[in-house]
Amino acid sequence: MSKTAEQSKPGQRLYLITPPVIEPKAFAEDLKAALGGGDVACLQLRLKDGEQTASDNAFRRAAEALLPVCHAHDVALLINDRPDLAIKLGADGVHVGQEDASYEEARRILGPDRIVGVTCHNSRHLAMEAAEAGADYVAFGAFFPTDTKQPKTRAEPEILAWWSELMEVPCVAIGGITVENCPPLIEAGADFLAVLAGVWRHPEGPAAAVAAFNRAIAKHGRR
Numbered sequence: 001m002s003k004t005a006e007q008s009k010p011g012q013r014l015y016l017i018t019p020p021v022i023e024p025k026a027f028a029e030d031l032k033a034a035l036g037g038g039d040v041a042c043l044q045l046r047l048k049d050g051e052q053t054a055s056d057n058a059f060r061r062a063a064e065a066l067l068p069v070c071h072a073h074d075v076a077l078l079i080n081d082r083p084d085l086a087i088k089l090g091a092d093g094v095h096v097g098q099e100d101a102s103y104e105e106a107r108r109i110l111g112p113d114r115i116v117g118v119t120c121h122n123s124r125h126l127a128m129e130a131a132e133a134g135a136d137y138v139a140f141g142a143f144f145p146t147d148t149k150q151p152k153t154r155a156e157p158e159i160l161a162w163w164s165e166l167m168e169v170p171c172v173a174i175g176g177i178t179v180e181n182c183p184p185l186i187e188a189g190a191d192f193l194a195v196l197a198g199v200w201r202h203p204e205g206p207a208a209a210v211a212a213f214n215r216a217i218a219k220h221g222r223r
Contacts, residue, residue, distance in 0.1 A: 010191075011217075011222065012191055012192070012217050012221040013040070013191070013192055013217070014192070014195065014210060015042050015044070015192040015195070016194075016195060016199060017046050017196040018043065018045050018046055018062070018066075018196075019200055020048040021047065021054075024061050024062045025065055028069050031043065031066060031069050034199060034210050037206065038210045038211045038214035040210060042070075042075055042077070043066065044078045044079075044095050045059065045062055045066065045079050046081075046196075047080070048149075053082070059082065059085050060089060063077065063089040064089075077091045078095050078115060078117065081094075081096060084109060086109075087109055087114075091114075092114060094116055095117045095119070096117070097119040098121070098126065103116060103133050107133075107134065115136045115137075117137040117139060120138045120140055122153040124159065124163075127163065131167055135169065136169070137169060137170040137192070139172040140159050140160060140163070141175035142174060143177065143181075144175055144181055147197065148196050154175075155175070158188070160173060160188035164189030170191035171189070171192075172191065172192040172194050173185040173192070174194035176197075177198050178195075178197075179202075179209065179212040182198075182213065183216060183220045186220040189222075193213065198213075
């Protein structure tokens with residue numbers, strides 16, 4: 001990608017992921033607090049009980065509580081794994097892994113206007129395939145150890161730098177990201193930092209975490 005195209009990329013932003021188990025009304029208040037802390041691009045609703053995806057009813061209850069909060073703050077709500085639920089619940093898109101619905105199936109269900117993002121682990125090949133197919137973003141990781149799930153792969157910041165220089169499709173960095181360890185990912189060119197525990201378990205609360213991540217992006221990000 002040319003320098004002009006690189007400079008035309010939008011600013012780097014925060015991408016939140018829900019804890020695997022939430023009480024929707026209580027978490028909606030946590031989300032309001034987080035979004036009051038600064039800029040957030042989207043929230044991925046990822047509900048899991050161990051390796052088992054939560055029931056359709058759990059997603060419905062969560063989406064009913066969280067969609068109004070997201071849209072009041074101009075934040076996109078994405079459903080993890082389930083394009084069928086994303087369209088049914090009125091979400092803004094879906095995030096699919098390599099073992100979930102395919103990109104093609106998700107796009108067929110959601111149509112051309114909703115977001116479809118794809119997990120690509122640490123694979124340049126998978127990322128190129130997803131981008132060529134039309135994915136709205138590709139996600140690389142895990143960059144750091146995480147208690148949230150057992151990562152299948154480890155990725156290095158170099159893959160973000162390679163991608164951001166070559167491609168205009170945005171890339172998401174995921175996996176154990178905190179305020180303290182995020183600068184190398186921002187400097188490498190991650191368009192989005194996908195964060196779970198680094199916000200919801202921050203010792204000073206989610207609003208302080210979001211504010212701190214935004215300060216890190218302003219300090220280390222694209223000028």
